[in-house]
Each structure stands twice: as structure tokens, then as C-alpha cells.
Amino acid sequence: xxxxxxxxxxxxxxxxxxxxxxxxxxxxxxxxxxxxxxxxxxxxxxxxxxxxxxxxxxxxxxxxxxxxxxxxxxxxxxxxxxxxxxxxxxxxxxxxxxxxxxxxxxxxxxxxxxxxxxxxxxxxxxxxxxxxxxxxxxxxxxxxxxxxxxxxxxxxxxxxxxxxxxxxxxxxxxxxxxxxxxxxxxxxxxxxxxxxxxxxxxxxxxxxxxxxxxxxxxxxxxxxxxxxxxxxxxxxxxxxxxxxxxxxxxxxxxxxxxxxxxxxxxxxxxxxxxxxxxxxxxxxxxxxxxxxxxxxxxxxxxxxxxxxxxxxxxxxxxxxxxxxxxxxxxxxxxxxxxxxxxxxxxxxxxxxxxxxxxxxxxxxxxxxxxxxxxxxxxxxxxxxxxxxxxxx
Numbered sequence: 498x499x500x501x502x503x504x505x506x507x508x509x510x511x512x513x514x515x516x517x518x519x520x521x522x523x524x525x526x527x528x529x530x531x532x533x534x535x536x537x538x539x540x541x542x543x544x545x546x547x548x549x550x551x552x553x554x555x556x557x558x559x560x561x562x563x564x565x566x567x568x569x570x571x572x573x574x575x576x577x578x579x580x581x582x583x584x585x586x587x588x589x590x591x592x593x594x595x596x597x598x599x600x601x602x603x604x605x606x607x608x609x610x611x612x613x614x615x616x617x618x619x620x621x622x623x624x625x626x627x628x629x630x631x632x633x634x635x636x637x638x639x640x641x642x643x644x645x646x647x648x649x650x651x652x653x654x655x656x657x658x659x660x661x662x663x664x665x666x667x668x669x670x671x672x673x674x675x676x677x678x679x680x681x682x683x684x685x686x687x688x689x690x691x692x693x694x695x696x697x698x699x700x701x702x703x704x705x706x707x708x709x710x711x712x713x714x715x716x717x718x719x720x721x722x723x724x725x726x727x728x729x730x731x732x733x734x735x736x737x738x739x740x741x742x743x744x745x746x747x748x749x750x751x752x753x754x755x756x757x758x759x760x761x762x763x764x765x766x767x768x769x770x771x772x773x774x775x776x777x778x779x780x781x782x783x784x785x786x787x788x789x790x791x792x793x794x795x796x797x798x799x800x801x802x803x804x805x806x807x808x809x810x811x812x813x814x815x816x817x818x819x820x821x822x823x824x825x826x827x828x829x830x831x832x833x834x835x836x837x838x839x840x841x842x843x844x845x846x847x848x849x850x851x852x853x854x855x856x857x858x859x860x861x862x863x864x865x866x867x868x869x870x871x872x873x874x875x876x877x878x879x880x881x882x883x884x885x886x887x888x889x
Contacts, residue, residue, distance in 0.1 A: 499538040500582040500836055503571050505608050506543065507591035510550040514589040514628050517825040518832070522585075523560050526826040529889040535833050538562075540581060543571040545604065546591045568611040579619040583836040584612055587628040589688070596633070598859040600687045605630070606637035613644050622650035624839060626832045627848075629656060630691050635853040635873060642849050653832060653841045654848035656692045658797060659699035660831055661824035662815040662887045664742065668703070671882060674804035675704045678785045679735040681743075681798045686773065686789070687859065693787050694775070695851045696797050696814050699843075699880075701785060707879035708850055709780040715868040716858040722772040722788070731774060731786040733760065738800035738811040745795035759793055768792040775858045776868075780875075827887045843885050846878035 502522055506515035519542075525534035542564045544553045557564050565571040574580040588605040595601055605627055616622045625645070631638035631654055645652035669675065678701050682693025702708045717725060725731060740746075740759050748768050749755050759765045768790075775787035800811035817823045835841050853874045861869040 499536050501540045501580070502537055502583050502585060503581040504539055504542045504585045504587065505568055505571060505612070506587045507545045507589065507603060508548055508551070509542070509544050509553040509556065510548060511552065512819060515587040516552060517822055518585060518587055518628065518829055521826060521829040523556065526829055527821065527823055528826050528830055537833065537836060541565055541571045541574050543568050548592065568608060569615055572612060572615045579615055579621050579623070581623060583623050584625045586612070586625060589628050598863045600633040600856070600859060602633055606632040606634065606641060609641050613648070616648060616650070622648050624651040624835050626835065627652070627654040629688070630852040630855060631848055632852060633856060635856050638849050638852040642845055645845065651835050651839050651841050652845045653835045654845050656695040657824045657828040658692050658696035658814045660827040660885050660887060664813040664815055666888070667810055667812050668884045668886065669700055669801065669803060669810060671703050671880065672705050673703060675701055675783055676802040676804055677732055677735065678801035679732060679739060680787045681736065681739045681794065682787060682789050683791050683795055683797070687855070690775070690787065690789055691851065691855050693789065693797055694854055695848065697785060697787060697799055698847055698851050700799055700801065701783065702847060702880040704783065706781055708877060710876050711777055711854060711871050711874040712780050713778045713868055713870050714854060714857045714861055715776045715866065716773065716862040717866045718771065718773045718862065721866070722774045723766055725774055730776070731788065735800040735802070735809060736760065736788065738809040739798040740794065742798045742811050742813040743794040743796050744813065747793055765790070765793055777854060831885060843881045844878045846876055850874070850876040
């Protein structure tokens with residue numbers, strides 16, 4: 498008997514996260530060299546908004562499920578009791594306001610809380626996947642994770658970067674000592690900086706002692722980013738290693754195909770008009786940096802110095818093109834695994850940690866780009882022993 502899935506989404510249209518993820522449970526997806534069809538069935542859907550191009554009614558007609566007007570009815574399939582075996586919460590995309598920090602106020606916490614209310618009222622729980630970060634508010638994110646632990650239901654969340662392919666296919670040794678780490682990302686602040694932060698987190702969480710929380714953060718922008726580099730606050734060598742993994746250098750590489758050293762002759766400063774640096778001080782003494790360099794490249798790349806390994810460890814997180822977007826298939830395989838086994842393949846605390854880091858960095862920027870102590874970010878967890886990245 499196929500597992501029954503309820504989908505709770507902000508919107509459901511072409512290339513939205515809901516379409517990427519839910520469609521794979523409807524028609525299957527390419528994985529490990531074959532077409533995989535989950536033994537699962539979408540039976541109900543809630544969409545908060547229906548913009549032009551909405552696919553919800555069309556998908557419901559084609560695949561025989563019902564679009565309900567409330568989350569409560571969606572989980573109960575119109576009846577009086579919880580009637581599904583798993584829940585997909587996909588609150589990404591749609592017309593939502595931003596707060597003073599620039600965060601999009603997606604109702605992930607509100608959707609999740611309504612699901613928890615049904616679980617409590619009906620005396621039964623099921624696994625829940627929450628797409629991307631848990632909430633724009635770390636306090637709300639903490640509540641979500643605490644509720645899952647209190648009620649003992651499996652929970653998974655986060656970005657597709659930790660589970661996509663890596664070029665080259667590296668994984669830092671479990672229990673290694675990381676001396677410094679740097680991530681290069683692209684895109685707008687909230688949402689794309691979240692992907693970059695979680696990509697870095699999935700690498701550094703494998704260090705000795707695991708993740709111990711974050712002591713302080715600072716976010717700076719503009720010319721201060723280049724000044725910080727000259728002063729040694731971020732590593733030029735790590736940046737060179739990360740950029741050297743990119744397949745999308747801009748500038749002259751786009752104009753006439755020539756290769757170029759992005760760090761030579763002020764090229765990077767010319768290409769990147771609005772740089773941003775996120776500095777993160779972890780409780781165990783590790784310092785990590787995210788550089789958002791729009792205009793220089795179009796992919797996500799990581800580099801780190803690891804004690805006992807002479808060469809800088811660096812890689813690209815492979816993002817395959819639309820419409821297949823097979824890195825989303827890598828993520829769906831992990832969601833499917835949790836729905837089938839009742840166990841999350843990696844800890845939701847990773848997403849909790851990154852949700853808090855992102856909010857704190859944006860708060861630092863909003864408060865004049867000052868260094869911000871973060872006594873609340875005391876999230877401790879260990880990475881899974883077996884890597885969850887795509888191999889096949």
C-alpha cells in the first residue's frame with residue numbers, strides 16, 4: 498500500500514520548489530542511472546497562493562488528489578482524523594513581505610504549527626519535511642525542532658546543496674581538524690545566502706567534536722569586504738581554491754572564452770559590484786567565511802585547510818540545469834528515505850544552526866555591520882557517519 502503524502506505549499510507553479518519536489522512524488526525522478534518511482538502517493542494539497550501559472554488544479558485532476566482550503570483539512574483529507582502518512586511543507590516562492598532585515602516572511606513556522614496542532618488533536622504523528630530554512634526567526638525554528646523531539650516524529654529540512662554531487666567528489670574526514678574554511682556563493686540575500694551557508698555547514702560539521710554552536714557573527718558589504726581581505730580576515734588562498742573549482746567564471750570568459758585569473762589585476766573587484774562577507778566565529782574556535790560574489794561566478798564553491806592534509810580541500814556543489822534539476826532529485830531521495838524508514842538521514846539541527854546563523858548575520862548588517870554576539874546559537878550536533886552526498 499503506497500504511503501499517503503500531504504503537500505502544504507505557498508505556491509505550485511513551474512520551477513517553484515513545490516513543483517520540483519512534489520512532482521517527483523507524482524511521476525518519479527532519475528536517480529542512480531534509472532527512473533525511480535516512489536511507492537508513495539500524493540493524496541492532498543494545500544496552496545496558500547494561486548498566482549498566474551498555478552498548477553495545483555491541473556495536477557489534482559491529472560493525478561487524482563484533492564486541493565483543500567485549509568491545512569487541517571489537507572492533513573485529514575476532508576475527514577475528522579489525520580489521514581496521511583507523511584507531510585511535505587514547501588514554503589518557498591510566492592508574494593510575501595520582507596522585514597527590515599530583508600528576510601522574506603515565508604510562513605514555514607505557521608504551516609508547521611498547524612500540522613503539529615493536528616498531530617496533537619488526533620493523537621498521531623507522521624514524518625515532516627520542511628523545505629529550506631526552518632524560519633526567518635531562530636526562536637520559531639527552535640520551537641519547530643523542539644516540537645518534533647517532544648512529539649517524537651522524524652523531521653528533515655534544508656537545502657539541496659549538501660546532497661548534490663561534488664566536483665571533485667571530496668568529503669572531509671570525520672573527526673578532522675579544520676583550520677579555516679571559506680564558501681563562495683551567489684544570488685540574493687535570503688534566499689540564496691541560505692544555500693551557501695548550509696553548503697559550508699555540511700562540510701565543516703564533520704570536524705572533531707562536531708558542531709558546538711556559534712559565538713559571534715558579522716556581516717559586511719561593499720569596499721569593506723576587499724579591505725578585510727587585504728587585512729587577512731579572509732584567506733586569499735582559500736578564495737583562489739574555491740574560485741578555481743567554478744565552471745562559470747564571468748567577465749572575459751563570457752565575452753570571448755578566454756580563461757582568466759579572477760584574483761589578478763583587480764578583476765574580481767571590477768566584476769563584483771556589491772560584495773558581502775559573512776564572518777562566523779564558532780564556539781570551538783573555528784572561523785569560517787561566506788563571500789557572496791555576484792558577478793564573478795554563478796555557482797557555489799567551498800575551500801578549507803585541514804590539519805594533516807597539505808593541499809587545500811576544495812569543491813564545487815554541482816547544480817544541474819532546468820528543467821530536470823536533478824540535484825532536487827537527490828534531495829527528494831533523502832525525503833523519501835525518511836518517509837519510508839521513519840528516520841532522518843541527517844540531523845535537522847544542521848538546518849536549525851544555519852537558520853540561526855543567517856538571521857544573525859542579517860541582523861548584524863541591519864545594525865550597522867557590527868560584530869554581533871550570539872549566545873542563543875548554542876546548537877550542538879554531530880554529522881552522520883556516512884556521507885549523504887550523491888555518488889551515482
